[in-house]
Amino acid sequence: MKPFTFFSPRTLAEASRILADHNGNGRALAGGTDLLIRMKRGQWTPRAVVSLNRIAGLNEIALNGELKLGARVTLNQLIRSPIIREYFPVLAATARNMAGVQVRTLATVGGNLCNASPSADMSPPLMALNARAVIVGAAGERVVSLDEFFVGPGKSVLQSDEILRELIVPYNSRAARASYKKLEHRAAMDIAMVGVSVAVEFQKAEFGNRNCADARIVLGAVAPTPLRAKRAEEILRGNILNKENIAHAARVAAEEARPIDDVRSSAWYRREMVEALTRRQLMEIRDLRLEIGD
Numbered sequence: 153m154k155p156f157t158f159f160s161p162r163t164l165a166e167a168s169r170i171l172a173d174h175n176g177n178g179r180a181l182a183g184g185t186d187l188l189i190r191m192k193r194g195q196w197t198p199r200a201v202v203s204l205n206r207i208a209g210l211n212e213i214a215l216n217g218e219l220k221l222g223a224r225v226t227l228n229q230l231i232r233s234p235i236i237r238e239y240f241p242v243l244a245a246t247a248r249n250m251a252g253v254q255v256r257t258l259a260t261v262g263g264n265l266c267n268a269s270p271s272a273d274m275s276p277p278l279m280a281l282n283a284r285a286v287i288v289g290a291a292g293e294r295v296v297s298l299d300e301f302f303v304g305p306g307k308s309v310l311q312s313d314e315i316l317r318e319l320i321v322p323y324n325s326r327a328a329r330a331s332y333k334k335l336e337h338r339a340a341m342d343i344a345m346v347g348v349s350v351a352v353e354f355q356k357a358e359f360g361n362r363n364c365a366d367a368r369i370v371l372g373a374v375a376p377t378p379l380r381a382k383r384a385e386e387i388l389r390g391n392i393l394n395k396e397n398i399a400h401a402a403r404v405a406a407e408e409a410r411p412i413d414d415v416r417s418s419a420w421y422r423r424e425m426v427e428a429l430t431r432r433q434l435m436e437i438r439d440l441r442l443e444i445g446d
């Protein structure tokens with residue numbers, strides 16, 4: 153590892169000032185489960201490492217109409233939080249299927265997003281839930297929809313002095329039944345070959361109504377950034393969630409994917425799996441609707 157200076161500021165303003173002073177040669181440190189590996193391999197050689205661990209408020213989980221999810225909330229915190237388990241169960245379920253217990257104790261939601269890996273597991277469900285990122289930097293604060301947050305593999309809209317403070321996630325009926333499934337070679341400790349998240353809002357109507365008011369479908373690991381399958385969403389919006397529409401939307405989602413061939417999978421297989429995972433989750437959401445009739 154190349155030598156670096158370690159900073160442990162108490163405020164976001166100080167952290168951002170240190171990053172600004174290092175002019176692109178500084179990195180924020182949350183859990184370190186991506187950062188330290190890259191530094192040990194010599195892929196990243198920051199001159200300053202700025203720990204976020206002493207900054208108050210970054211690991212808060214609060215629900216007040218919308219969910220406020222601090223960037224330094226760990227995967228284990230997500231799994232254990234009563235708020236997340238009850239109102240945003242997809243986030244707890246996603247965290248449970250990531251890494252192993254030791255890594256989940258350190259790894260944070262913010263780190264997963266800021267690392268901007270196309271296969272990161274937290275990005276699709278948070279995008280499907282229509283989350284917004286609250287970013288703080290030398291120039292002040294700004295809010296960016298997660299739809300606009302990722303710009304390429306390993307690249308987000310964050311400037312070198314900026315820090316992700318929290319995510320704001322709207323709470324609505326979509327949140328309760330959103331889901332995420334990933335395909336991996338092994339059942340644990342593996343990176344997604346494909347990840348698909350689906351969130352559906354139904355029109356409020358009589359018992360068992362299956363008319364879809366809105367749908368968000370987000371694909372992971374099949375494009376340079378997590379990708380909304382907008383044409384597939386359009387097929388569902390305003391229409392009944394039946395087998396035919398679901399099959400059609402799943403097929404179109406697969407067409408919208410832009411996968412590549414690599415060591416983990418062929419592009420052809422990834423596309424097939426986008427279709428299967430999208431269809432399966434939409435069917436599950438429809439069946440749950442029929443069962444509980446909410």
Ligand SMILES: Cc1cc2nc3c(=O)[nH]c(=O)nc-3n(C[C@H](O)[C@H](O)[C@H](O)COP(=O)(O)OP(=O)(O)OC[C@H]3O[C@@H](n4cnc5c(N)ncnc54)[C@H](O)[C@@H]3O)c2cc1C
Nearest residue numbers: 180182183184185186187250251260263264266272273316
């Ligand atoms: C064994 C193992 C298994 C793993 N399994 C999975 C898996 O199943 N799924 C998956 O998606 N990932 C997995 N990962 C990757 C990693 O654990 C996650 O991406 C994790 O959430 C990163 O969070 P962190 O807090 O450790 O980030 P860090 O390593 O601290 O930071 C990652 C990057 O984000 C930046 N950063 C962190 N927080 C902020 C912030 N608030 N503002 C601005 N920049 C910030 C850092 O500067 C750095 O560039 C695995 C890693 C390991 C080692």
